[in-house]
Amino acid sequence: MSEYVPERLKAVRYPKLEHFSEPNVITTTADFIFSWARSHSVFPFTYGLACCAIEMLSSGFARFDVARYGMEVFRPTPRQCDLMIVAGTVNEKMAPVLKRLYDQMAEPKWVISMGACATSGGPFYDGYNVVNGVDKIVPVDVYIPGCPPRPEALFQGLLELQGKIQQHKFVAETPASSAAGEA
């Protein structure tokens, strides 16, 4: 049975176990190795507001185990997290709290908007108190539709996010000296 490699990862060449059987040198870029490590060890922030929070909880427990993706460390404080999963409806009273908690997270940080309410207001879109989507307050990286999305849908969103994190570059593309030289 051949190994399944998703399309976007075909350009990536992971080190294999046989490479480590003898003293060896692995060449890679700093971007790749750090992003790869980051994507497989994300600390989510328990920002469950409403019904989607129960599905998020279910995905953390035995049947839909989120630990196999390295994301079981749900920390309640934003200062220790990289990923904020907004699960539930955001209303006008909650919005300043959301912004404040997002600001307290350290870079690099990502936001997943889980559920119809966080994406666009959901079934309560015409409420007088409901913010139609959390992207009006914080920038969102992955949207997961559903009311509530199944834990498998949450996992698809998390995998998409993993792909996005692996494209994160923190090393500058153009060296500063050559840019100054060309200018």
Add this chain to the structure above:
Amino acid sequence: MSDQFATDAPDEAVKLALRRIDEATARGEGSDVEGLAFNQVVVNMGPQHPSTHGVLRLVVTLDGELVKDVIPVIGYLHRCKEKLAEKRTYYQYIPIPDRTEYVAGMNCEWGYVMTVEKLAGIRPTRRSEFIRVIMAELNRIASHQVAVGTFTADLAPLGTAMVFYMFRDREYILDLLEEVSGARMMFNYFRFGGVRYDLPDGWVEKCRDLMKRLPKLIDEYESLVQTNAIFLQRCMGKGVITQQDVVDYGITGPNARASGVAHDLRRTRPYSVYPELDFAVCTENHGDVFDRYQVRMNEMRESVKIVEQALDMLPKGPIQIGSLRAPYVITPPPGECYTGQENPRGEYGTYIVSDGSRYPYRLKYRDPCFCNLQLFPKLLRGNKIADAVAISGSIDLVLGGIDR
């Protein structure tokens, strides 16, 4: 945008707490803790907090570790459900009560559907009444599993095994409910006069099989914590709800039954086919945290009995009145109606005012958690902050119902 939590502009609840501290200082109060100077601080718990079970904010006035006063601030999940009722037809509104107490969706839908049926004079079919009872009781077991599971998860932050076992078994129940209605949590299953889908082939056998296994699983949960000295010490004698509190504040559900008040709407104001079913009302005597936990465990066992009886008594017949398609547009005659239903958390009711049109004129929820939460300041006063977490977990709050 205004940041209501900036320390130089405290909001109303914090201002109230600070005012009360000033009044206490003016009265010349000393500290309750021996040998310490009077120094009460206002600490904010929430709205994002792992132990408040949702977006509940508690403005706690602490004297050392003792809680002097608690001001609960709610409304962080207010989703305008009562106003939305005026913009949706009765049929379009059915998915919304699901999201009130989202852990017990079937029960909440039943509360709404029952009131509209009473207003419009619709009598559901007999088979659908039994199916409704089965779904409601299965959801009761699932809801208690979440309630007790998260309660023990609060005592030691996710450190108890109990929550893992309970959520594992909750998945079996959600599998059954998903087979019938198509969704794991927001079922949208009840209709006026019946239910949407009939039970699929083989469902009754699977349900019976699970009901045979559940009592042993419930015993397994109890064996995990029942003999643990730390659990018992943290739970016994704390957060006592007296019978006078039950009368004064309208406490219903397991919180009231743990104080010895045998008020169970399935028995005192029976509805549907509950008069034909044989089950006991679980009560305990002391009204403390441990008794509330015990009542919920016993209720799970009683629900298993109810489901088994209902499966045995399930008649054949239509699941909806009239043709298979539910009445999409109903216009109940003008009037008001209230029905209460036994939710896993207490008496859940809807009060609907109808003006004869397709839209409800006014819909008001009587939510059990809203009434139970009023008791918080009284319950938490005088306890240590760690006990406050245990007590608030045992009251079993779902913010979707409190804030609507």
Add this chain to the structure above:
Amino acid sequence: MALEIGTNPMDMDAIAAHLVAAFTDLQDVRVQEPDTVVARCDKGRLHELAQGLKDDAEVGYETLNFIAGVDRVKHLESVYHVYSWKTNTYLELHVEVPRGKAELATVTDVWPAADWHERESWDMVGIRYLGHPDLRRILLKDDFIGHPLRKDYVDLIENHPHV
């Protein structure tokens, strides 16, 4: 002493007759099957009536279930739904207040549960309860303008800073 339910079971018509005889302030008393008596009362007489209903020896309505504020366009209405342990029945009491001066006496000293229910009624419909210990908004943010469950409520841009 355990709290008993239904120690004085009475027929619904008997309850209605007893209420009519005992309380002159109750108007339009009628029975709504199966377990509710519906009545009306004037806003000035609410507090004494509430105290009397609670203390009544035969049908003591000791527990408040909820208070609903309803906007009836011509006037506002406050609906009190109370429960009697002795007879195991409900009473639904409607009190009308004019729109221009929507004030009503509080019943928190009679039924302590009224505290938050009256706050919610003030928040949503705008009926002011005089004598309430702490009448402020409960579900909406403190600087919200307007009372949403009124029929003439218009969504204001000031209430939506995050649009």
